[in-house]
Amino acid sequence: MRKPRYAVAAMAAAAALTLSACGGGDEASDDTGSEAASDSIRIGIKFDQPGLGFDEGGEYSGFDVDVAKYVAAELGYEEDQIEFVEAPSANRENLLSTGEVDMIFATYSITDERKETVDFAGPYFVAGQDLLVRADDEEITGPEALTGKNLCSVAGSTSAARINEEFGADANLVEQPGYAECVSLMGGGQIDAVTTDDIILAGLASQEANAGNFKVVGNPFSEENYGVGLPKGSDMCEDINAAIVQMIDDGAWEDAIMANTEGADYSYNEELNPPEPDACA
Amino acid sequence: MDNFLSLFETYDVAGAFWVNIQLTFWAAIWSFILGTILALMRISPIASLQWFGAAYVNIFRNTPLTVIIAFGVLGLWGQLNVVLAEDFQVNFLRLAILGLSIYHAAFVCEAIRSGVNTVPLGQAEAARAIGLSFLPAARLVILPQALRGAVAPLGNVLIALTKNSTVAFAGSVVESSNLMKEMIEFRGDLVIPIFFVFAMGFVIIVVPIGLLTTWLSKKLAVAR
Numbered sequence A: 001m002r003k004p005r006y007a008v009a010a011m012a013a014a015a016a017l018t019l020s021a022c023g024g025g026d027e028a029s030d031d032t033g034s035e036a037a038s039d040s041i042r043i044g045i046k047f048d049q050p051g052l053g054f055d056e057g058g059e060y061s062g063f064d065v066d067v068a069k070y071v072a073a074e075l076g077y078e079e080d081q082i083e084f085v086e087a088p089s090a091n092r093e094n095l096l097s098t099g100e101v102d103m104i105f106a107t108y109s110i111t112d113e114r115k116e117t118v119d120f121a122g123p124y125f126v127a128g129q130d131l132l133v134r135a136d137d138e139e140i141t142g143p144e145a146l147t148g149k150n151l152c153s154v155a156g157s158t159s160a161a162r163i164n165e166e167f168g169a170d171a172n173l174v175e176q177p178g179y180a181e182c183v184s185l186m187g188g189g190q191i192d193a194v195t196t197d198d199i200i201l202a203g204l205a206s207q208e209a210n211a212g213n214f215k216v217v218g219n220p221f222s223e224e225n226y227g228v229g230l231p232k233g234s235d236m237c238e239d240i241n242a243a244i245v246q247m248i249d250d251g252a253w254e255d256a257i258m259a260n261t262e263g264a265d266y267s268y269n270e271e272l273n274p275p276e277p278d279a280c281a
Numbered sequence B: 001m002d003n004f005l006s007l008f009e010t011y012d013v014a015g016a017f018w019v020n021i022q023l024t025f026w027a028a029i030w031s032f033i034l035g036t037i038l039a040l041m042r043i044s045p046i047a048s049l050q051w052f053g054a055a056y057v058n059i060f061r062n063t064p065l066t067v068i069i070a071f072g073v074l075g076l077w078g079q080l081n082v083v084l085a086e087d088f089q090v091n092f093l094r095l096a097i098l099g100l101s102i103y104h105a106a107f108v109c110e111a112i113r114s115g116v117n118t119v120p121l122g123q124a125e126a127a128r129a130i131g132l133s134f135l136p137a138a139r140l141v142i143l144p145q146a147l148r149g150a151v152a153p154l155g156n157v158l159i160a161l162t163k164n165s166t167v168a169f170a171g172s173v174v175e176s177s178n179l180m181k182e183m184i185e186f187r188g189d190l191v192i193p194i195f196f197v198f199a200m201g202f203v204i205i206v207v208p209i210g211l212l213t214t215w216l217s218k219k220l221a222v223a224r
Helices: A002-023 A063-074 A089-097 A159-167 A179-188 A198-205 A237-249 A252-260 B002-010 B013-043 B047-061 B065-077 B088-116 B121-129 B134-171 B176-186 B188-220
Strands: A041-045 A053-056 A059-061 A082-086 A118-127 A129-134 A150-154 A172-176 A193-197 A214-216 A224-231
Touching: A041 A063, A041 A089, A053 A063, A063 A082, A063 A118, A063 A237, A063 A252, A089 A118, A089 A224, A089 B176, A089 B188, A118 A198, A118 A237, A129 A179, A129 A198, A150 A159, A150 A179, A159 A172, A159 A193, A172 A179, A172 B088, A179 A193, A179 A198, A179 B065, A193 A198, A198 A214, A198 A252, A224 A237, A237 A252, B002 B188, B013 B047, B013 B088, B013 B134, B013 B176, B013 B188, B047 B088, B065 B088, B065 B134, B088 B134, B121 B134, B134 B176, B134 B188, B176 B188
Parallel strands: A041 A082, A150 A172, A150 A193
Antiparallel strands: A053 A059, A118 A224, A129 A193, A129 A214
């Protein structure tokens, strides 16, 4: 008889949370002295990207999460006031424009097309497309060395196609629903390299199950400016940029990267990092 | 509007749908063959074959298609090195067709069995009475009549198959749902028009199938 009671309690708690999230917006910011505009802040992150945004049974970890927490703290939100929401790539613009989330930290590259629907603060990191290979692979040193090799990336991303188009390599592309499948195929020996942004690869390689098996080649060949997604017309951009600059200056930024890529033999591109946030529009 | 039309220049929408049509075409043929054999097993007088047919249907009808397709790539190809074609991409296309066929064969089998139920028992008894054994009786007497009654349910299976061909993305086949993901990823400003294009694409493919099978089932229906 215990379990049902927990379930009822959990449902009641969930209902209360939902209700407070809906109704508490307006009359909150008075006597606490904080500059927060409401009781809580909803932040969109990835739940399936180890090292960046990862859900381990309700505990969220990763670089995106760390930056999000730092920025939220600067905006006046305690850690228990942050509500993390899953923001899959295809749904990011929707989450922002419908007000489901207040901001998004989810390997969200700043592009002109996206600026049509959403605003960006940052960038807070400049990633580059790179390759993940088996730790003992000395042959694959960059995109040009991939001719005849089997290359895996996630369905719907152009990162795999870019290798054949821009670098003239004649690699065999395997498109999988997620990077976990790619890594599993590489473990099985059918795949020679996985490609996407370097920091995502580093996160994958530093996962406990993979530690020591794979390495990031370290020859990035594109520039992805990870920004903070905001609803169009948001007034938070300046404050977020200030928080990012402060995070970089006080060393927390560097620490977060190191902690989240441990064991992957990864170093970020120092020519482009740490980035200087763009002026807010 | 110009923005929207530029989508069609950048992305090969028709090419992506063509992959779905190919998947559907081949999987329809293979699942029909396999499904017919399974239906024969289920109505055969041999208990072990009946059992096998029933087990097949229950296993594959109840396994998610995504799992079957993913197994094709991660299991058959990834771990067991099964290669169905010399060409790298054609290999995945065939693995996906295999998965789609295995899954839909269970539904084809049940559709045909429902058709068999429309054939009066006297037909089978008459076939046996003139000395036909099980297989000739099924081929000459029961199946031709059963298929007439099964046109509408088979049409439903074909429509489901057409739409399920999008699951092939899980098996590394670049088809329309892949392209849709890619377009949404890079053109988040046009999410609704993109969804509309792909929804309409499937409506255009599926509506004729529905019209054809409705017409056929009426034309072939046996007035009893």
